[in-house]
Amino acid sequence: xxxxxxxxxxxxxxxxxxxxxxxxxxxxxxQRPDLCQFQCNDAMPAAKKAGKNPRELADAVxxxxxxxxxxxxxxxxxxxxxxIKVTPEYLQSKIAEAxxxxxxxxxxxxxxxxxxxxxxxxxxxxxxxxxxRTALIGESxxxxxxxxxxxxxxxxxxxxxxxxxxxxxxxxxxxxxEMVYFDETYEGDYPTESPVTIQDLEILYPxxxxxxxxxxxxxxxxxxxxxxxQEGRRGYRALWQHFFNxxxxxxxxxxxxxxxxxxxxxxxxxxxxRVDAMxxxxxxxxxxxxxxxxxxxxxxxxxxxxxxxxLMLLNSRGGxxxxxxxxxxIEERVDDFNVDKVVYIVDxxxxxxxxxxxxxxxxxxxxxxxxxxxxxxxxxxxGPDGSPLKTRDGNLPRLIDLVAESGDLALEKxxxxxxxxxxxxxxxxxxxxKVGIAALAYGELSNHRLTNxxxxxxxxxxxKGQTGPYLQYVAVRAKSTQAKANEAGISAGNFKTPCHxxxxxxxxxxxxxxxxxxxxxxxxxxNLLAEYAYEVASTFNQFYDQCHILSQESxxxxxxxxxxxxxxxxxxxQLCFMLCIPVPDRM
RNA sequence: GCCCCCGUAGCUCAGUGGAUAGAGCAGUGGUUUCCUAAACCAUGUGCGUAGGUUCGAUUCCUAUCGGGGGUACCA
Numbered sequence: 001x002x003x004x005x006x007x008x009x010x011x012x013x014x015x016x017x018x019x020x021x022x023x024x025x026x027x028x029x030x031q032r033p034d035l036c037q038f039q040c041n042d043a044m045p046a047a048k049k050a051g052k053n054p055r056e057l058a059d060a061v062x063x064x065x066x067x068x069x070x071x072x073x074x075x076x077x078x079x080x081x082x083x084i085k086v087t088p089e090y091l092q093s094k095i096a097e098a099x100x101x102x103x104x105x106x107x108x109x110x111x112x113x114x115x116x117x118x119x120x121x122x123x124x125x126x127x128x129x130x131x132x133r134t135a136l137i138g139e140s141x142x143x144x145x146x147x148x149x150x151x152x153x154x155x156x157x158x159x160x161x162x163x164x165x166x167x168x169x170x171x172x173x174x175x176x177x178e179m180v181y182f183d184e185t186y187e188g189d190y191p192t193e194s195p196v197t198i199q200d201l202e203i204l205y206p207x208x209x210x211x212x213x214x215x216x217x218x219x220x221x222x223x224x225x226x227x228x229x230q231e232g233r234r235g236y237r238a239l240w241q242h243f244f245n246x247x248x249x250x251x252x253x254x255x256x257x258x259x260x261x262x263x264x265x266x267x268x269x270x271x272x273x274r275v276d277a278m279x280x281x282x283x284x285x286x287x288x289x290x291x292x293x294x295x296x297x298x299x300x301x302x303x304x305x306x307x308x309x310x311l312m313l314l315n316s317r318g319g320x321x322x323x324x325x326x327x328x329x330i331e332e333r334v335d336d337f338n339v340d341k342v343v344y345i346v347d348x349x350x351x352x353x354x355x356x357x358x359x360x361x362x363x364x365x366x367x368x369x370x371x372x373x374x375x376x377x378x379x380x381x382x383g384p385d386g387s388p389l390k391t392r393d394g395n396l397p398r399l400i401d402l403v404a405e406s407g408d409l410a411l412e413k414x415x416x417x418x419x420x421x422x423x424x425x426x427x428x429x430x431x432x433x434k435v436g437i438a439a440l441a442y443g444e445l446s447n448h449r450l451t452n453x454x455x456x457x458x459x460x461x462x463x464k465g466q467t468g469p470y471l472q473y474v475a476v477r478a479k480s481t482q483a484k485a486n487e488a489g490i491s492a493g494n495f496k497t498p499c500h501x502x503x504x505x506x507x508x509x510x511x512x513x514x515x516x517x518x519x520x521x522x523x524x525x526x527n528l529l530a531e532y533a534y535e536v537a538s539t540f541n542q543f544y545d546q547c548h549i550l551s552q553e554s555x556x557x558x559x560x561x562x563x564x565x566x567x568x569x570x571x572x573x574q575l576c577f578m579l580c581i582p583v584p585d586r587m
Numbered sequence: 588g589c590c591c592c593c594g595u596a597g598c599u600c601a602g603u604g605g606a607u608a609g610a611g612c613a614g615u616g617g618u619u620u621c622c623u624a625a626a627c628c629a630u631g632u633g634c635g636u637a638g639g640u641u642c643g644a645u646u647c648c649u650a651u652c653g654g655g656g657g658u659a660c661c662a
Binding site: 028029031032034035039041044045047048054077078079080081122159161162163164209212268291292293294296304307308309310311312314315316317319321322323347348349350351352353355356377379380382386387388413414417419420435446447448450451452453454456459462463464465466467469470472473474476477480481482483484485487488515519527528530531534535538541542544545546548549550551565586587 | 589590591592593598599600601602603604605606607608610611612621622623625626627628641642643654655656657658659660661662
């Protein structure tokens with residue numbers, strides 16, 4: 001059990017004995033480390049409720065609590081704050097317990113299954129800076145849920161259906177009408193070789209898209225091609241499959257450069273075959289209706305402040321909208337994947353869309369009440385001037401270029417600082433790549449996901465301060481500390497009672513993991529994890545600075561400290577992993 | 588018009604209804620016979636504004652100002 005749970009239990013009993021409600025007594029980490037290690041603020045509200053004097057109640061609780069073996073001291077301060085310090089022996093037992101257990105002593109969440117939808121990538125388009133956010137936040141959350149004991153599934157959920165696909169088909173038909181894919185009388189197999197490369201698609205897509213805006217006749221063709229594709233015209237489907245394959249290959253490479261891997265490469269098209277049945281299912285429940293030639297679901301609720309528009313299942317041409325496929329995807333996730341929770345890592349601008357989709361899923365019974373649907377919205381990535389980040393030519397920077405740029409900049413700074421001098425050129429370049437990824441990952445994940453943060457590679461690649469490279473440095477330092485000690489014939493042993501202030505601080509910090517992971521999951525906010533990783537790293541550095549192992553006289557203390565170093569290193573590596581930061585062997 | 592998100596130190600950002608609101612950067616000063624100085628230590632007139640709820644509000648509610656976004660046949 002986590003230290004806070006144990007202390008809260010003790011404190012709750014003390015409140016009960018003092019005649020208050022036993023439901024109070026919640027103990028939290030101290031906000032005043034100068035005064036205490038833990039605090040309980042419940043005396044004030046409990047006294048209010050019971051009509052007692054808060055200080056008197058706090059005094060009574062303190063007197064009882066002080067009897068417990070775990071507690072070193074309890075002081076009452078201010079209007080009734082309970083300031084608690086625990087005994088070194090208790091800390092010793094808790095750190096030993098955590099070190100000897102699986103997953104740092106975390107209590108698992110049971111057998112819940114969560115799906116993280118964090119791709120947002122589209123067929124025929126390369127990833128840009130905005131995808132950096134969803135990729136890193138999603139990957140980070142997936143890894144965190146996994147550590148906490150959830151069964152996790154990460155789905156890239158490609159934008160591979162709908163009008164853009166029709167536009168691509170239409171432009172190819174316009175430019176190369178002789179292709180076999182456009183011959184409606186053709187009944188044989190289609191070529192296995194793709195007629196287009198990803199480079200072709202990246203040129204064709206914007207071309208088709210702008211043609212639709214300028215040429216209404218072509219736009220009409222694209223609409224019709226979209227419907228034909230969705231209705232299953234063979235040649236179109238075969239062509240589409242090539243679009244999908246070449247795109248997925250390119251996307252895997254880019255995501256891979258960040259260490260991001262998906263369990264599922266599904267997309268909007270994956271549910272195409274179940275949409276008809278789903279629409280019938282919704283119609284049967286009576287929540288859908290016809291409106292202006294379209295089939296819609298009215299999702300307005302009584303307590304709405306705004307006029308929320310209905311979700312459109314079918315547009316007036318009989319085409320699907322992305323609302324339809326998103327509802328069908330929920331049906332698939334609930335019925336086929338049996339998920340308990342779906343977390344969407346998608347831009348905040350989609351929040352109305354998800355409100356419509358979630359409401360439709362609830363109204364139609366597609367998503368039962370016990371399945372959680374969460375839109376973990378994220379803000380935009382801005383440039384240094386505060387407006388959305390753009391390249392000089394006005395486009396969004398490509399993700400693959402940013403990764404390369406970050407590595408180059410890291411290399412530059414490593415060279416400037418005369419660091420890693422014993423590395424040969426190739427090894428230093430390899431190191432710089434990892435430093436560059438760490439810089440990007442921490443630069444992204446240290447912001448709250450809703451923040452419209454300012455993207456500044458120069459700041460992210462800073463080798464000093466609260467950055468990804470700092471975390472790598474500390475993890476590597478913890479590792480080499482053990483190696484040096486081992487060389488000197490000292491190895492990790494049993495934890496003894498902490499004897500140094502910096503040691504006590506480090507133990508207190510590493511024991512926070514449970515609460516941090518819980519809060520990260522509750523809020524789907526990896527920045528909490530990022531902040532904690534820095535706290536662990538900087539507290540370790542203070543310990544490293546003040547508790548010199550090799551020159552320590554007591555060999556028991558040496559062994560205990562080394563055990564703490566080993567535990568901290570493991571945790572730092574895990575935290576880095578959850579923050580998508582690769583840890584080099586040395587640096 | 589209506590709805591959503593954001594306003595915190597010179598800059599970039601954290602912050603769980605609690606005490607004296609924190610980090611990093613930038614600036615200044617200090618620390619190395621010692622496990623990686625990519626480190627450590629010291630150094631601060633700041634919660635957009637006005638009300639309300641509360642024993643207690645940066646946090647919750649209302650209004651208002653400023654910035655961003657959304658508002659059925661794109662995704």
